[in-house]
Amino acid sequence: MSEAAAVAPRAARLNLGAWWVAPPLTILALLFLYPLALIARAALADDSGALNFAAALDVLNSRAFLNALLNTAEIALASTAGCLALGLTLALTLAFAPFPGAGFVARVIDTFIALPTFLVTLAFTFLYGSAGILNGVVTSGLGLEHPPIDFLYSAWGVILAEVTVYTPFVLRPLLAAFSLVDRSEIEVASLLGARPLRIVRQIILPAALPAAIAGGSLCLLLTVNEFGIVLFIGAKGVITLPLMIYSKAIQESDYQAACVIAIVNIALSLGLFGLYRYAARRLRG
């Protein structure tokens, strides 16, 4: 076959390939990019359709927005730290101190991923709420008039619920990373005189760092955008960005303010998603 004959069909295939990109791009544009553009337009354009940053700056400079931003960051960071601490402890236990039923426990923890976030919150109200089981036991046990445990309807309640819901997102990559740690490294280190804590610190954690970063980034991303838990707990004074967007759009019908906050929320999410992708890439090596 001549060279020209060999090249011609390949060129045709390439052209056809280029056209195949069009349908998914069109769907993406319609379902994702166009709504985003509408949000950006609603946030940054005035009634006449001209670009106007005044309203956006008013929202961004408002005390309520800054409080919500601070709350979002505090709750997300605290929840992520909690997820990392709990996830790491559980992963170390499940991977390196196996006990009968460890696999079952890991699968039970995994099922939290499948549960709606509000369901966990609802369970928490039965457990830790003012009329919950824990308060009931303590109140009747100690003969108290008022329930003594009162953290659920605060930022701590939100953090506890988020830690419960999102810990599996840290646990899973950590368990995967731990399964790749060469057991003979641990054994050799132990025989060289290293006690368990040193082995965790110097051998296991460095090997699992990309997994912890990936899981932590994902947690941060999800907790920044968490809406159901915050709304369901209804903690007094705990307003986060997603809740503020809901409040502005649905309760106050201030769509422009809602869109401005949404833009900030999207930027924050995309930044965290970039961090997650970077960490995940490192994890894959």
Place this chain on the structure above:
Amino acid sequence: MSIAVPAASARVAAGAETAARSNVAFDGVSVAYRGAVVLKPLTLEVAAGEILAMIGPSGSGKTTALRAVAGFVRPAGGRIFVGGTDVTNLPPYERGLAMVVQNYALFPHMRVSENVAFGLNARGAAKDLIAERVEECLRIVGMPQYARRLPRELSGGQQQRVAIARALAVRPRVLLLDEPLSALDAQIRRAMVEEIAKLHSDLPDLTILYVTHDQSEALTLADRIAILKDGELCAIGRTADLYHRPPNRFAAEFLGRANLLPAVVEGEAAESGFVRVRVGEAKLVVAGRDHPAGAERLLCVRPQNLTLAGDAERSNRISAVVRDIHWQGELTHLVAEVGDAVVRVVATRLPNPPKRRDRLEVFFAPTDANLIAEDAIV
């Protein structure tokens, strides 16, 4: 590059005080996993400064025995002593041992110097001592110029040298080697065997427990060899003794693939320490004592001790028929039939090799053969 110990550095891995407390003793040690016994009660002692090789096929229990010494598996029964101290219930980090494993197990995120320093840091050694010891141990294994490299930047042989340096740095009472050369290619493996032999001759107080499935490593390095089979000690003895006078069929076949021919003892020979035996129609004289007339034995003779040329020394003669010839460059392997049995002959020079189905006369000296009982144990 070779593992060489400068005179002043010999103290790094051994010392007078080490020798006194570096013997290892298994006292009826057995190991079971979920009820399945993988090591039957094992009793043996490794003297201070000795290299004991534990060999055997897969599943023989040799690695399990080593891991029991290390503290990675808890014996179901028996006691383990290191330097006279019962270490059976001590965690690995309190046993004062070090180990080199097949896949090196270097810490991938640490540089070579950090790997070597790891054990010393774990034991709380002073910074000056650590720096001095790391430098000396890397010099011992011929790797001082690689101190700043990461393990992934080294070849397999270099990684194994670093693993040895890391083990030596803590001055272990006993060095445990678990198939340390298995991951290396044949040429590097041969070189490393020679280097480990030299290392031990330079550090004579270092006790080494060496697990391998490679008999040539064991024959080259070990003072004594223990052969395990199905979780049980099958034979143990000084290397040369075990090779030349295997106590049972398994030891003879596993260590050096000896020829085993069914023989019947006819009585004592004129010369003391020899007996007359019959193999098929051939009447032979071989080394042996205390074999009663009429007893059935296995005549054990190594392939390289059989020749095609008889002389006064090689007075034993067996008739055989050539079944196969394998030319391997330096060596020629002949496979021949002796009655219903098969013998292998290894010849270094064979100017006129026989052909298949040729009849052969095979010779061997009475001192090159011995008799073993079919059902003999250790």
